[in-house]
Amino acid sequence: MADNDNKRDIRTLVSQFRTSDHWAVSLVRDLLWIVAVVGGIALALFLICGTWPAVVTIESQSMVPHMNVGDLVVVVQKDRYGSFETWADGKKSGKKMYEESGDVIIYKPNGLTSIHPIIHRAIQYVDIEPVTEIKGIKLVGNYTPPHAGYITWGDNNPRPDQGFNYPSIGIIEPVKEEWVVGKALFSVPFVGYLPLHIIEVTIVIVGIMVIHELYLRSREDKQGKQPKKSGKKQH
Numbered sequence: 063m064a065d066n067d068n069k070r071d072i073r074t075l076v077s078q079f080r081t082s083d084h085w086a087v088s089l090v091r092d093l094l095w096i097v098a099v100v101g102g103i104a105l106a107l108f109l110i111c112g113t114w115p116a117v118v119t120i121e122s123q124s125m126v127p128h129m130n131v132g133d134l135v136v137v138v139q140k141d142r143y144g145s146f147e148t149w150a151d152g153k154k155s156g157k158k159m160y161e162e163s164g165d166v167i168i169y170k171p172n173g174l175t176s177i178h179p180i181i182h183r184a185i186q187y188v189d190i191e192p193v194t195e196i197k198g199i200k201l202v203g204n205y206t207p208p209h210a211g212y213i214t215w216g217d218n219n220p221r222p223d224q225g226f227n228y229p230s231i232g233i234i235e236p237v238k239e240e241w242v243v244g245k246a247l248f249s250v251p252f253v254g255y256l257p258l259h260i261i262e263v264t265i266v267i268v269g270i271m272v273i274h275e276l277y278l279r280s281r282e283d284k285q286g287k288q289p290k291k292s293g294k295k296q297h
Contacts, residue, residue: 089271092271092275096267104116111136111139111142112139112142113137113139116137117134117136118134118137118168118178118179118181119254120135120249120254121178123218124182124219125181125183125217128160128161128162129181130251131254132251132252132255133249133252134250134253134254134256135246135249136246136248136250137243137246139244140165140167143247146245147163147165148184149163149186149197150164152165160183160217164183164184164185166181166184166245166246167181167184167237167243167244167245168180168242169182169212169214170241170243171228172231180214180223182223183216185197185212185222186213187211187213188211188213188236189210190209190210193207197215205224208235209235209236210238211236211238211239212236214237
């Protein structure tokens, strides 16, 4: 009996929540709707792309002119929608992405998850042996990788990532397979500015929703205070 009463109480609360005209309840309903829509989009992207994050925002000029700050890049699994190829592979096969040979990968530098992934072009795969040239350029001194992995290079950078000392990261190592998040499928200009300013955008959206609810409530109160017109005819 108690279980039935609890179920009825829950159904009553849900029904009241769905039909309430109180502005605060309406605001919560709208926020929950937004969360549900965003969650649905995120799930769809994950199922389509097979990666997480399924989209990243370009935050630097290291890939200019092929990718610019504010571009939103769709990321897919490395071997999804076509085989993965490095710059060296692309030179042989003729495959190009973003006007250059080979694929652009998104990777966790040195496997770190505490910082944003890096999005650069995969140049070649190296083993634990001296490397004499990178991207067809002879090295002044041989580079001996600490382990096997991909050499990466931003299209707008003067040198490859590996061997370069990044702040808060240290010396970048060749990218292991497990550090690769995915490859860039395509990018959309300017859309990435929204995620870059997500806090500001969220504050603006919530503020607009609150103002809208208060406006509707004020208008309803004014309409409720208006005197009703008499139905009697004047003679």
